[in-house]
Every structure is written in C-alpha cells, then in structure tokens.
Amino acid sequence: MNNILSKVVFDVKESTYVKDPQTSELGNRILESSIDLINEIGFDSFTFRKLAQSIKSVEASIYRYFESKHKLLLYLTTWYWSFTEYRLEFTLANVEAPDDRLKRAIHLLTSEIEEGFSGLNIDVIKLSSIVIIESSKAYLTKDVDQENEAGIFLGYKHLVERVGEIVLEINPEFKYPNMLISTVIEGAHNQRFFAEHLPRLTNQVKGEDAICEFYQKMVFKTITK
Amino acid sequence: MNNILSKVVFDVKESTYVKDPQTSELGNRILESSIDLINEIGFDSFTFRKLAQSIKSVEASIYRYFESKHKLLLYLTTWYWSFTEYRLEFTLANVEAPDDRLKRAIHLLTSEIEEGFSGLNIDVIKLSSIVIIESSKAYLTKDVDQENEAGIFLGYKHLVERVGEIVLEINPEFKYPNMLISTVIEGAHNQRFFAEHLPRLTNQVKGEDAICEFYQKMVFKTITK
DNA sequence: CAATAATAATAGTATTACTATCAATAATCA
DNA sequence: TGATTATTGATAGTAATACTATTATTATTG
Numbered sequence: 146m147n148n149i150l151s152k153v154v155f156d157v158k159e160s161t162y163v164k165d166p167q168t169s170e171l172g173n174r175i176l177e178s179s180i181d182l183i184n185e186i187g188f189d190s191f192t193f194r195k196l197a198q199s200i201k202s203v204e205a206s207i208y209r210y211f212e213s214k215h216k217l218l219l220y221l222t223t224w225y226w227s228f229t230e231y232r233l234e235f236t237l238a239n240v241e242a243p244d245d246r247l248k249r250a251i252h253l254l255t256s257e258i259e260e261g262f263s264g265l266n267i268d269v270i271k272l273s274s275i276v277i278i279e280s281s282k283a284y285l286t287k288d289v290d291q292e293n294e295a296g297i298f299l300g301y302k303h304l305v306e307r308v309g310e311i312v313l314e315i316n317p318e319f320k321y322p323n324m325l326i327s328t329v330i331e332g333a334h335n336q337r338f339f340a341e342h343l344p345r346l347t348n349q350v351k352g353e354d355a356i357c358e359f360y361q362k363m364v365f366k367t368i369t370k
Numbered sequence: 371m372n373n374i375l376s377k378v379v380f381d382v383k384e385s386t387y388v389k390d391p392q393t394s395e396l397g398n399r400i401l402e403s404s405i406d407l408i409n410e411i412g413f414d415s416f417t418f419r420k421l422a423q424s425i426k427s428v429e430a431s432i433y434r435y436f437e438s439k440h441k442l443l444l445y446l447t448t449w450y451w452s453f454t455e456y457r458l459e460f461t462l463a464n465v466e467a468p469d470d471r472l473k474r475a476i477h478l479l480t481s482e483i484e485e486g487f488s489g490l491n492i493d494v495i496k497l498s499s500i501v502i503i504e505s506s507k508a509y510l511t512k513d514v515d516q517e518n519e520a521g522i523f524l525g526y527k528h529l530v531e532r533v534g535e536i537v538l539e540i541n542p543e544f545k546y547p548n549m550l551i552s553t554v555i556e557g558a559h560n561q562r563f564f565a566e567h568l569p570r571l572t573n574q575v576k577g578e579d580a581i582c583e584f585y586q587k588m589v590f591k592t593i594t595k
Numbered sequence: 596c597a598a599t600a601a602t603a604a605t606a607g608t609a610t611t612a613c614t615a616t617c618a619a620t621a622a623t624c625a
Numbered sequence: 626t627g628a629t630t631a632t633t634g635a636t637a638g639t640a641a642t643a644c645t646a647t648t649a650t651t652a653t654t655g
Contacts, residue, residue: 187512287412332553345527
C-alpha cells in the first residue's frame with residue numbers, strides 16, 4: 146500500500162503549497178481551521194483574513210503556506226483524493242472477484258463517510274462535506290490547463306482510472322470506463338447536495354441511502370453487455 | 371407550447387434581475403456582452419467594471435439591471451433552462467412512443483448545440499459553453515436555499531421532472547427518475563469539460579460524440595427491469 | 596551562545612463590489 | 626410643442642478582498 150504515498154502523489158500536492166503545512170504547528174492549525182471555516186461560511190465567503198482571525202494569527206503568515214485560497218482548496222481536494230485512494234486500496238485488499246471489487250469501489254465512492262479516522266489531524270467528515278460542495282470549483286477555472294500540467298489533478302485521474310480498470314476486468318469491451326466512473330463520483334456529490342438543498346432534482350429519501358443504491362445499479366447495468 | 375412561456379417561468383427570472391434586461395437596448399447589450407466576456411475570461415475573473423468598459427457604459431448602469439454578477443449568472447442559467455425546455459417541447463412534439471421520446475430528450479440534454487437560433491439576441495452556442503463551465507456555481511453557494519425558495523431553480527427542476535416522467539412512462543417502477551436525469555445533465559456538462567481539459571477523466575474521442583452515446587446507453591440500460 | 600528560521604505586527608497597494616449623487620439625454624404624454 | 630418622467634452617464638466614495646513588503650520578536654538548531 147506504500148505506493149499510494151509514493152513520490153508522484155506527493156509531488157502533486159507540492160505544487161499546491163509554498164510550504165508544507167503538515168510540517169509545522171501553524172500549518173496544521175491552518176488546515177484544521179480552514180476546514181472548519183469553509184464548512185461554516187462556504188468557500189466563496191472564506192478569506193485568509195477570517196482564517197487568520199480564527200487561528201489568532203495574521204494573513205501574511207498564511208500566505209507563507211499557500212499562495213491563495215484557491216491553492217488551499219486544491220491542497221484540500223488533492224489530499225482528499227489521495228486519502229480516498231488509500232481507503233480504496235484497503236477496501237479492495239484480498240478481494241479477488243472483479244464484481245465484488247467494483248461493488249466495493251462504487252460503495253466507497255458514493256456513500257457518506259461516517260467514521261472519523263483517528264491519528265489524522267484532518268477531519269475527514271468535514272472535509273468530505275467540502276469536497277461535495279466545493280471540489281468542482283477547484284477545476285472549473287481558467288487556470289485548469291496550467292494546473293493540470295503541473296500535475297495537480299493526477300490523484301483524481303489516478304483514482305478514476307484505477308476503478309475504470311476494474312470495470313474493464315468485468316467487461317473488457319466497455320468503451321467508456323473513465324466516463325462512467327467520473328460520472329459516478331461527480332454525480333454522487335451532486336446528488337448529496339441536491340438531497341439537502343434541491344430535493345426535486347433527486348429521489349433521495351431521508352434515512353436510506355438511495356444514492357449509493359442507484360449508482361450501484363446504474364454501473365452494473367451499464368457495463369453489462 | 372405557450373405554457374413554457376407561462377407566468378411561472380417568467381416569475382423565476384424576475385427574481386434574478388432588478389430591471390428586465392430584455393426591455394431596453396442597454397439591457398440587451400449587457401446580456402450579449404456578458405456572454406462574450408464570461409466566455410473569454412471566465413466567470414471568476416468577470417467583473418461589472420470590465421463589462422461596463424466593453425459596452426462603453428458604467429458600472430452603476432449595470433447595477434440598475436442586476437444586483438450582482440451572481441444574479442446575472444442566475445439570469446443566464448435560468449434563461450438557458452427555459453430555452454432548453456422550449457427546445458424539448460419541440461423535440462417531443464408528435465412523437466408518441468416513450469422510447470423515442472426519451473431517446474430524443476437524452477440527445478437534447480447531452481449533445482452540443484451546433485446551430486444558432488435566429489431571432490434571438492442571445493448567442494445560445496456561447497451561452498451553452500458558459501452553462502457547461504459555470505452553471506454549477508449558480509447553485510453551489512450558501513444562498514442556495516434562499517434562492518431556491520424564491521423559485522429561481524424552478525425551470526431546472528421542471529426540466530428534470532419533465533424528462534423523469536418519460537422515464538416513468540417506460541418503467542413506472544423505476545425509483546430514481548430525477549436522480550438519473552440530473553446525473554445525465556450534470557454529467558454531460560462535466561464530460562464535455564473533461565474532454566477539453568482533463569481528458570483522462572473521460573473517454574471522449576475527438577470527432578465522434580461519445581458523450582451522447584454513453585448517456586443514451588446508460589439511461590436505457592439503467593431503467594430496464 | 597550565535598546564527599538561523601518562523602512568526603507576528605504593521606502598513607500599504609490595487610482591485611472588487613458595491614452605493615450615492617447629480618447632470619445629461621431620451622422617451623412619452625398632455 | 627413643451628413639460629414630465631424615466632434612463633443613462635459621469636463622478637465620487639466606501640468597505641472588503643487579495644495580496645506584498647518590512648521589520649521586530651520569538652523559537653529552534655548547531
């Protein structure tokens with residue numbers, strides 16, 4: 146499982162920060178508090194000034210870690226994709242049957258994170274809320290090509306391709322594995338948001354996880370010859 | 371087809387503007403130029419100052435039409451959904467078989483607009499590019515609940531439900547018609563963006579319209595018992 | 596103990612997202 | 626036609642944002 150924390154993934158994140166926030170106390174406070182604050186007020190209203198106040202520091206100090214709030218969002222999302230791939234490897238370990246592997250992968254990508262992960266300074270439950278609402282803003286910009294060249298989206302692409310490969314194990318002739326998986330990932334985010342804010346756009350019912358069930362069925366029916 | 375231009379739809383847009391831009395020359399220039407400008411520089415870099423310069427007017431005059439650039443984006447997207455529903459009615463007219471109806475609807479929702487529409491002051495091809503890149507920013511905000519209550523997203527919801535009903539004609543037991551259709555609409559936007567900027571997230575090939583084909587197959591396989 | 600690195604404190608700039616005021620012009624209606 | 630009213634333009638101004646720069650203070654390490 147060490148290959149997940151390999152140099153490539155690490156490199157991805159490097160281009161999102163000026164100084165690695167995980168290496169200092171202030172840096173870790175920046176991460177923790179930014180996750181809280183973005184959750185509270187939303188990324189659009191989030192500013193480095195407000196963040197500085199909440200950690201009792203100053204703007205200038207935050208800029209030593211991140212060039213801009215956009216870069217911070219990139220950091221958080223790429224961290225999340227790394228983390229998701231890590232969980233994926235765990236979920237797939239020792240599971241041989243491609244059908245089971247895919248089923249587990251789709252479940253991972255579409256269900257809500259409920260358990261916190263101890264030993265992490267990052268609150269993954271809160272972070273996953275941020276990813277649902279804000280992650281598309283990380284790439285829906287005019288800088289996307291430049292940032293893509295810098296390797297920032299490698300983690301996300303890798304995750305999609307990883308699950309896409311399982312699809313191909315089941316049906317090697319299926320022409321659109323990545324399209325299917327990225328549709329599932331982004332779709333599940335959208336549907337969670339819709340369930341909470343625009344319920345007429347979805348069919349999620351409180352209590353049960355229709356989103357998970359829907360995408361499971363959608364994937365398996367779609368890839369079956 | 372008049373019901374599409376009914377009071378409800380009109381009301382939706384009312385809450386997005388201060389003064390109806392379609393009723394004056396300046397208003398129309400605002401619409402035309404904002405579409406050009408957002409296409410050129412992206413919504414994030416787009417400001418009313420830049421827009422004012424491009425139409426040789428001043429910021430204050432634009433504020434007489436739209437409260438903020440966010441409201442202008444809401445106007446453009448709701449206009450687009452109205453327009454899409456109008457095209458949908460046309461596409462479905464005199465087509466009886468539910469399968470054909472759904473096929474045509476999905477094609478409309480996932481294919482690229484290629485023909486301009488004469489008689490419109492709004493460039494729908496450019497507008498559809500904006501919708502692909504920027505429309506999710508219209509609802510991924512902290513104001514979404516308030517704006518939803520004001521009826522701003524009625525057009526989008528109506529469109530989703532309209533196509534969802536066709537799904538139910540084909541399979542009345544299908545539990546997730548709206549989830550499926552909103553997945554298709556948002557998915558098709560994402561995939562077009564990915565094809566251009568993050569191609570490893572998709573499987574679109576230059577030339578052919580894999581996106582359209584993929585979602586057609588996905589929909590019909592998913593709803594089949 | 597000295598050197599170095601990290602942070603805090605303060606200040607400052609350009610841009611953004613507005614609001615307010617008033618003059619100039621165009622449309623309309625009596 | 627002339628008076629009224631609505632619309633736009635010109636100008637100014639404010640608070641907030643997104644930074645950059647400088648210098649003092651504190652903590653770390655060699």
